[in-house]
Amino acid sequence: LGPTSFPSPPPTLDQRGPGLRSHLGLPRCQMFEPVSCTYTYLLGDRESREAVLIDPVLETAPRDAQLVKELGLRLLYAVNTHCHADHVTGSGLLRSLLPGCQSVISRLSGAQADLHIEDGDSIRFGRFVSWVLGPQEEGDCTKQQGCCAKTLYHSVHEKIFTLPGDCLVYPAHDYRGFTVSTVEEERTLNPRLTLSCEEFVKLMDNLNLPKPQQIDFAVPANMRCGVQTPTS
Ligand SMILES: N[C@@H](CCC(=O)N[C@@H](CCS)C(=O)NCC(=O)O)C(=O)O
Numbered sequence: 001l002g003p004t005s006f007p008s009p010p011p012t013l014d015q016r017g018p019g020l021r022s023h024l025g026l027p028r029c030q031m032f033e034p035v036s037c038t039y040t041y042l043l044g045d046r047e048s049r050e051a052v053l054i055d056p057v058l059e060t061a062p063r064d065a066q067l068v069k070e071l072g073l074r075l076l077y078a079v080n081t082h083c084h085a086d087h088v089t090g091s092g093l094l095r096s097l098l099p100g101c102q103s104v105i106s107r108l109s110g111a112q113a114d115l116h117i118e119d120g121d122s123i124r125f126g127r128f129v130s131w132v133l134g135p136q137e138e139g140d141c142t143k144q145q146g147c148c149a150k151t152l153y154h155s156v157h158e159k160i161f162t163l164p165g166d167c168l169v170y171p172a173h174d175y176r177g178f179t180v181s182t183v184e185e186e187r188t189l190n191p192r193l194t195l196s197c198e199e200f201v202k203l204m205d206n207l208n209l210p211k212p213q214q215i216d217f218a219v220p221a222n223m224r225c226g227v228q229t230p231t232s
């Protein structure tokens with residue numbers, strides 16, 4: 001996103017600790033939801049104040065909305081990388097909390113949203129453009145969620161791995177506490193992505209992961225963009 005920084009922070013930021021202030025060195029914040037171990041990302045443009053939120057979670061949507069307001073940002077889009085099975089999206093609630101915000105998901109997901117995007121589409125906020133999509137929705141999808149492992153492998157190799165090696169790669173989840181890596185690190189050291197396509201598909205087809213705990217209510221809710229009105 002370039003070496004930009006937010007301008008002078010609004011007064012409320014001065015009451016915050018150095019942890020949040022340190023986020024102001026780059027126009028992005030990484031936030032965590034501990035039950036599903038989901039990371040949500042806020043990307044903002046310091047000049048126009050336009051912002052996007054990637055993979056918001058229902059339970060932490062009020063926190064995210066508060067942060068958007070405190071940073072003096074205008075949230076244009078609440079983007080879902082896919083129709084999640086392990087948490088309910090916060091995008092429906094954020095539309096209510098932050099008027100003007102549109103929910104976004106891939107058309108191939110079949111889920112409801114204000115805006116459906118396809119491979120090659122761009123999301124613009126301020127001076128920035130974001131989004132890389134594979135032939136199917138990719139995000140952090142796994143075989144467990146009906147994603148084709150072969151498509152995932154080719155998408156990562158042909159899209160993400162063509163980005164510069166020092167490009168930062170942020171996870172949608174991490175269950176061990178890691179927060180960031182690089183394209184070069186993933187390309188050379190990722191134990192799955194350094195396999196051949198055939199080996200990768202075999203491994204993914206045999207993960208035998210347990211069913212996500214929230215799947216039975218998360219998927220139906222996410223097909224409707226989560227919760228549409230603020231909870232009391
Ligand atoms: N315990 C969690 C597990 C949720 C889950 O299955 N997560 C997937 C990623 C979903 S986007 C995962 O862990 N994949 C691991 C892998 O090795 O691919 C829950 O019940 O929600």
Ligand SMILES: [Fe+2]
Nearest residue numbers: 084085086140
């Ligand atoms: Fe997930």
